[in-house]
Amino acid sequence: MSDLGRLVADRYLLVERVGSGGMGTVWRAEDRLLGRHVALKKLHIPPHLQDDEIRTLYERTRREARSAARIAHPNVIVVHDVLDDEGLPCIVMEYIPSLTLSDVLKQRGALPPAEAARVGRAMASALRAAHDAGVLHRDVKPANVLLGEDGRIVLTDFGIAMESGTSSLTKPGELIGSIGYLAPERLRGAHPETGPASDLWALGATLYQAVEGRDPFRRGTAIETAYAIATDSHEPPRNAGELAPVIEGLLVKDPERRMDVHEAERRLADLTGSRTAPTEPATHQARPDDPTLPAPAPAPAPRTERTGSGRRRRTVLWSVLAVALVACLAGGALWWLKTGTERATAQPPATDTTTPSPGPTSTTPPPPVPAGxxxxxxxxxxxxxxxxxxxxxxxxxxxxxxxxxxxxxxxxxxxxxxxxxxxxxxxxxxxxxxxxxxxxxxxxxxxxxxxxxxxxxxxxxxxxxxxxxxxxxxxxxxxxxxxxxxxxxxxxxxxxxxxxxxxxxxxxxxxxxxxxx
Known part of the structure; x- marks a missing residue:
C-alpha cells in the first residue's frame, strides 16, 4: 500500500514523495500541528539484513538527526524532530523546494565557474560550521547539495556523519561513503575514520564535477575508480577558470597538505565577491614582483603522490585492492561498493594486517628526474x-x-x-x-x-x-x-x-x- 496520504505520528500528512534512495525515502509532508510543510525522511530496511546491521542503521539515522541538529547554519539542513513510524526511524526536517546539484548537472550540464564557486562557497561554509561543531559529514557529493528555488544552498544528509566523542559505527577496515568522493587516505585502508581533510577532498571532487560535468577519477569499475583516487593524477580541469586553483588545492592526495576549510571558504568568497571587506585600509608597503625576494608561504601545498618507488606503488595497489575487491565480492548489505550516488562500504580480510609503507627513508633513493x-x-x-x-x-x-x-x-x-x-x-x-x-x-x-x-x-x-x-x-x-x-x-x-x-x-x-x- 502506498504511503501517500497517510498520517505519521498523528501529525505529519504525507503529501508527495520528493526523493528516494537505496536506504530511504523523503516525503513532503504537512505538519498538521504547526500548519507548515516539512520534509520527512523514512528509513528502508532491506529484508536480508541481520539484527546487528539493522540496529546500526537505526543508530545512523538517529545520529544523522543529532549531527545536523548540532549545527546552526543557513547552509545546513534544519532538523525538527526524530520519531518512530511503524517501528522505523524517521527524521523530520525543514522542507526546501529544490533540486540537488546532481540533478541539475544531469539536466542542464556543467555549471559556469562563477556559479560553481557560489555553490562551493556555501558548501565550504557549511563544512566549516560542521567541523567547528565537531561533526564530520563523510558523504559530501552533488546528490547531498540542495539548490533551493529561492537561491539558498544547503548541505544535507548527515546519515554517516561522525561526531567527536562518539564511538564509530563502522567495523575495522570498513569504509562508508560514495566511492567517487572518498579521499585517498580512506581508500588506502589506514585511516577509515579520517578528519576534516577528507570532507575537503570530497568538496574538491564535487566542484570538479560541477564545472567539468564528470567525476575527476571515474573509471569503468569501482575497483579502478578506487585505485585511481589513491594513486593516479587527475586531468586538470579545463573549464574551471579562476576556480581551478581551489579545486587543485582540495584534490591534493596528502591530507596534511590539502587546502583546509578556512582557506577554501576565503578563496571561494573572493571569487564570488562575498568576502567581508577589511574595516581599515591597508597600510602595507607594496612589494615588487620579484621571486628572488623573501616571500610568505601559503597553506601547505599538497604534494602529488608520485610513482617513483616501485615498492611504494605496489603497497598502495595491494592496500586499495584489499579494500575494493573484498567490497565487491563479499555478501551482505554492508559489504557492497557501488558507483554513482550510492554509499560504498568495503571490508578487507580480517587477517590482513598490511599497513602502508612509510615515506622515503634516508636510505631510499630519490625517484628518477622526470622529463622536462x-x-x-x-x-x-x-x-x-x-x-x-x-x-x-x-x-x-x-x-x-x-x-x-x-x-x-x-x-x-x-x-x-x-x-x-x-x-x-x-x-x-x-x-x-x-x-x-x-x-x-x-x-x-x-x-x-x-x-x-x-x-x-x-x-x-x-x-x-x-x-x-x-x-x-x-x-x-x-x-x-x-x-x-x-x-x-x-x-x-x-x-x-x-x-x-x-x-x-x-x-x-x-x-x-x-x-x-
Missing amino acids: YHLEEADSGLSVPVRDGWKRKTLPGGEVVYIDPSGLVGLRVNVVEFAGTDPVRHWRETEEDQTRRDNPGYERVRMASTTFRGRPAGYWEFTFDGRAREYRAAELAFASSDGTQYVIYLSAPDAQWHEYRPAFETATDGARLTPTP
Whole structure:
C-alpha cells in the first residue's frame, strides 16, 4: 500500500514523495500541528539484513538527526524532530523546494565557474560550521547539495556523519561513503575514520564535477575508480577558470597538505565577491614582483603522490585492492561498493594486517628526474630537479634561486640555521614579528610538521601581496644526518599556483644530498 496520504505520528500528512534512495525515502509532508510543510525522511530496511546491521542503521539515522541538529547554519539542513513510524526511524526536517546539484548537472550540464564557486562557497561554509561543531559529514557529493528555488544552498544528509566523542559505527577496515568522493587516505585502508581533510577532498571532487560535468577519477569499475583516487593524477580541469586553483588545492592526495576549510571558504568568497571587506585600509608597503625576494608561504601545498618507488606503488595497489575487491565480492548489505550516488562500504580480510609503507627513508633513493626537468647541484651540497628553461641566479649570501622564463616564479635552495632543530617552532616564533612585517598581506595557509626521508621536517605554505598580484609560497625545511639544515622554497603568482606547484613537489621529492668527500 502506498504511503501517500497517510498520517505519521498523528501529525505529519504525507503529501508527495520528493526523493528516494537505496536506504530511504523523503516525503513532503504537512505538519498538521504547526500548519507548515516539512520534509520527512523514512528509513528502508532491506529484508536480508541481520539484527546487528539493522540496529546500526537505526543508530545512523538517529545520529544523522543529532549531527545536523548540532549545527546552526543557513547552509545546513534544519532538523525538527526524530520519531518512530511503524517501528522505523524517521527524521523530520525543514522542507526546501529544490533540486540537488546532481540533478541539475544531469539536466542542464556543467555549471559556469562563477556559479560553481557560489555553490562551493556555501558548501565550504557549511563544512566549516560542521567541523567547528565537531561533526564530520563523510558523504559530501552533488546528490547531498540542495539548490533551493529561492537561491539558498544547503548541505544535507548527515546519515554517516561522525561526531567527536562518539564511538564509530563502522567495523575495522570498513569504509562508508560514495566511492567517487572518498579521499585517498580512506581508500588506502589506514585511516577509515579520517578528519576534516577528507570532507575537503570530497568538496574538491564535487566542484570538479560541477564545472567539468564528470567525476575527476571515474573509471569503468569501482575497483579502478578506487585505485585511481589513491594513486593516479587527475586531468586538470579545463573549464574551471579562476576556480581551478581551489579545486587543485582540495584534490591534493596528502591530507596534511590539502587546502583546509578556512582557506577554501576565503578563496571561494573572493571569487564570488562575498568576502567581508577589511574595516581599515591597508597600510602595507607594496612589494615588487620579484621571486628572488623573501616571500610568505601559503597553506601547505599538497604534494602529488608520485610513482617513483616501485615498492611504494605496489603497497598502495595491494592496500586499495584489499579494500575494493573484498567490497565487491563479499555478501551482505554492508559489504557492497557501488558507483554513482550510492554509499560504498568495503571490508578487507580480517587477517590482513598490511599497513602502508612509510615515506622515503634516508636510505631510499630519490625517484628518477622526470622529463622536462634536469638536476641542478647547488653549492650548498643539495641537488634538486629544476624545470628546463629556468635560469640559475646566485643571490648575495650564497643563496641560489632558479627563475622561470616569465620572471615571476622562483625556486630557492639554501642552507639555513634555525634556533634549534624544530623549523615549525622557529617559524611560529617569528611569524608575527618578522614574516608579517616583511610580507604585506601575509596569510598562513598551512604550517605543519612532516618528514623528509624519514627525518623530521617542516612544511609551510602561505599567501602574500606582490606589487601587481597575489603570491603563494611553499617551503620545506629539513636537516641532513650531519645536522645541516636545508630549505627548498617556491613562490609563484597565486592564480597560477596549480601550474607551478608540481615544480616544488618535483624538487622536494627528487632532492639529493651530495655525499661529503
